Amino acid sequence: MDFQLTGKVAIICAASKGLGKACAEALGREGVKVVICSRNPDNLKEAAEDIRAKTGTEVLPIACNLNDSADRKNLVSKSIATFGSIDILITNVGHPSHGGLLELENKDWKLGFENILFPSVELCQLVIPHMQKNKWGRIVNISSYVIKEPSAKYMISSVFRTALAAFSKCLSQEFGGDGILVNTVCPSLFRTPLGERLLSKWAEQSGKTVAAIETEKGSITRVGRIGEPEDLADVVTFLCSKNAGYVTGQAIMLDGGKSVSLF
């Protein structure tokens, strides 16, 4: 199936590892030129070489702290300076402080807004005018299954990732007429650096092996395993393709059936 993505330009956030890197590889295999960013220049360089070797596509690595507005602006302007356009934006942000209401401090809430919601808001603001020029754009915001089933354990994540889904929905309405499709994908536990850290932590806390914890967590999904980054990357790539031309404004669960509510 030709997704007709050859020659498009994508910015993929947090793409030196995990979900972002898998998206960059999957899009790269479809002939998309990829701009990857990450805070750590060494990881970024290594990822760029690996993506080039695997896909043969052009890769532009840009060191960037997504929580910093100047860095976000630099990311977009350098992408434009190099490739001349931006067709695809995949946002992917860090993980906020854990804890319930009485443990969280005001600064945690402020950081939740600044680090979970606002990076996507500003990046969209920066890239959409370029997409409008071509009457074509794809934005996929990577959120979390907690938007469907908020968890008191992950309060800040639940609140701001839900806001991200609402933001995506608004964008889909505002820019549908420009041929810009905006969707959110909502992963559960995936085999990413963060996922692996969580598995180790739970193993330590429970005295079980990491493998035993992974089996437990996997069995909750109904698919019988935790998510692999490629599971998400394939869905994201599909959403960017011409095949998904009528899919916009959706928050798509990628949880193997873990979330128990219907909507």
Added chain:
Amino acid sequence: MNFQLEGKNALVSGSTDGIGKAVALLLAEMGANVTLLSRTKQKLTAVLAQLAKHQSQQHDYLVADFFDATSVKETVKNYLNESDKHFDILINNTGGPPLGAMLEKEGTVLLKYMSQHLVCFHLLAQLVVPDMRANSYGRIINITSNAAKQPLPNMGISNTIRGAISNWSKTLANELGNGITVNCILPGPTDTKELRGIIEGKAKKSGRSVEEVYKVLHSKVPLGRLADPREIANVVAFIASPLASFVNGINLVVDGGKTGSV
């Protein structure tokens, strides 16, 4: 991207028109062996002739009327018993129920369409799941309507049935596992013969021109247009593929952004 559908066997119901036909054509194009299931033999043979055929692909058809759930069950059951065929993919899809105010519908009418949709989908799932379990691969994809998420005016029977199917589908997704996923695709306004009929009826009833009715409908969709049946089929094919193995128990709305809720 390779959808890896070569050699998979798909049973596609309601496949002589509209979205079902588009799904059958696309799955065949992608290398699946397609069994069509609809009520009119003449239409079935016409669609069969249009299915792409590479190398060893085998397509065929079954005749059964979804208004007769027993015959749907017996037809597919006999087919499975008499051949060595199994199905990897079940596409549940059938014609839309009649319009009209909900309260005015007779109980018998509600039962009739509940049987055409929910009961037939259920009986078909019962028939195909044993082989899916044996092969640790299965895709049950129910094509319903965005009405399952956001009830549409004057379409009470459809709204009710679609909602029931979403819950039925989610329940099965929870029960099955073992490589079998169960999902619903909820199309929004799609350019099919069925929708064209509804639009013409609406125009006639309201004294407006057909163009005006289309214009109002387009204005409700952020993308400003209807879907081509092929665009719904594209999503169905992706969900049917091994690439979507972690997508389970969802209701995926394909409506150009029309539905208001997140």
